[in-house]
Amino acid sequence: MPKSVYLAGPEVFLPNAREILDLKIELTRAAGLVPVSPGDLEFPPTNSKWELGLAISAIDEKLMHSADAIIANLTPFRGIAADTGTCFELGFMCAQGKPAFAYTNVKADHGARTRDHFNGEWYADAAGKPRGPDHILIEDLGFIDNLMLHGGVVNRGGAVVVGDAPAGQELTDMTAFKRVLALAVEMLG
Amino acid sequence: MPKSVYLAGPEVFLPNAREILDLKIELTRAAGLVPVSPGDLEFPPTNSKWELGLAISAIDEKLMHSADAIIANLTPFRGIAADTGTCFELGFMCAQGKPAFAYTNVKADHGARTRDHFNGEWYADAAGKPRGPDHILIEDLGFIDNLMLHGGVVNRGGAVVVGDAPAGQELTDMTAFKRVLALAVEMLG
Incomplete structure (x- = not known):
């Protein structure tokens, strides 16, 4: 049975989030893996943005429990470091002993x-x-980010791919994602 | 048997790291919990800074596996968001289903x-x-940071404490830590 991969990253915040998420989903499927993406499940009706946030958190955790591995987009987000939600998710998958892969679209470490x-x-x-x-x-x-992130991936035999996206395309370029996806396919079979 | 708590946070980078880590360790012990702190174990000799980073990652993961719960310092670090290593660690403990607590020393959400x-x-x-x-x-x-962090804590019944440290003391003030520690004691018994 093909292995499933949770696709973590700050793409969910982009103005064209659906387009970019769908692109990653299609690339993952084309590579022979089953994509698991935040937003795959519908959120239940909630009474406040607070409840909505808690519901999304619970759903994303459920999706992560269901996935066999993770590919985390650690491209710096609104500053010099990776998106904090993605970091949480990488740790979440590492704790389960699942294969972990990461990439960044920014060359500077x-x-x-x-x-x-x-x-x-x-x-x-x-x-x-x-x-x-x-x-x-x-x-x-x-390392591309804090040692817990880079180390967590490498110590599990996963790969970290460093891309070098053109300015302005750091959050949308797929070059590094395609490379890390190929390495994930190799490892997950 | 008293429960143990992993003390996650960017204190390890401070110029007076040992002093601040020891202060948190003493406060935790005085509250009746067993502190588990990064730096508790000695690092093995390594041949490069790369190997050293991987060794620290492996040791901190081992410490987290040994701990019953986590208190994560999510105070913004070098920007508007929490330290990425701490975010990884919070996710790591949440995935194990362990009680999680968090605090920030910055009032603005x-x-x-x-x-x-x-x-x-x-x-x-x-x-x-x-x-x-x-x-x-x-x-x-x-929320004090990305919904996966705040939601991960709240959905496990843990507490998030928001402090308001004086300017310049955001990374050293213990007021919010003491408050969240008291709540952790209440929950962990």
């Missing part, structure tokens, strides 16, 4: 992006570790 | 912080939903 965030104003402390002007440590391990 | 991020330049779309100048949806549900 976490350390480089953080140094940019401080306009290059960083220094090496007595131990040689980089810190920002606020003296807070800059994790600089060559 | 996710929607308000995102509107501030765009300097107040947002608009309501045809469906009445707020969007930034980039037309990307602003999740505005009254």
